Amino acid sequence: MIKNMIDKIYDVDESDATASYGKGEKREDYADAWKETGNAILLGLPGSGKAALAVLLAERIELDIITPVSVGEAVEILGGEKKIIVLDDSLVEAPAVQSLIHGAGKAFYLMADSKTLAARMAERDSVEDSEQLWRDMSARLAVMEPIFYSVLHFLLPAVQTPEVMVDDALEKVAY
Numbered sequence: 001m002i003k004n005m006i007d008k009i010y011d012v013d014e015s016d017a018t019a020s021y022g023k024g025e026k027r028e029d030y031a032d033a034w035k036e037t038g039n040a041i042l043l044g045l046p047g048s049g050k051a052a053l054a055v056l057l058a059e060r061i062e063l064d065i066i067t068p069v070s071v072g073e074a075v076e077i078l079g080g081e082k083k084i085i086v087l088d089d090s091l092v093e094a095p096a097v098q099s100l101i102h103g104a105g106k107a108f109y110l111m112a113d114s115k116t117l118a119a120r121m122a123e124r125d126s127v128e129d130s131e132q133l134w135r136d137m138s139a140r141l142a143v144m145e146p147i148f149y150s151v152l153h154f155l156l157p158a159v160q161t162p163e164v165m166v167d168d169a170l171e172k173v174a175y
Contacts, residue, residue, distance in 0.1 A: 038082040039105025047120035048110035052162040078104040101151040112158035114138040
């Protein structure tokens, strides 16, 4: 099912009127989550660059990196402060974790297409059947992307290098 992002047509009195949003405008909830916790939460599928971005962020903002391995550990960590939290997609899929992400800090979804993710994983893990890996990643992306969208604050294009992504993330952390 495809749902359009814009569902309504509006009549306006001034046809040349525009609306624009800048830093801080209409986005107070993002700043509040950061002020309260200081956490940066990195989400994405394997191969998106979460670990590499976490290392660069940690160097720049001097926070520890935590990568929980269980739902219980993720729930506990998301209740803490001043960390870079790297969440495996299987943890993000858990309802107990999903319900906490948005309020636990600034959540960054490192978004990439399944072909890019599969190519990175095939190279990293020396996978020979890259075609099957691509099909598997496509299926996983179809399941996870709506979940990532439901909890994120910001998108980071994961086709970029981690060095470019860290600058983008830092700009958003300072939001």
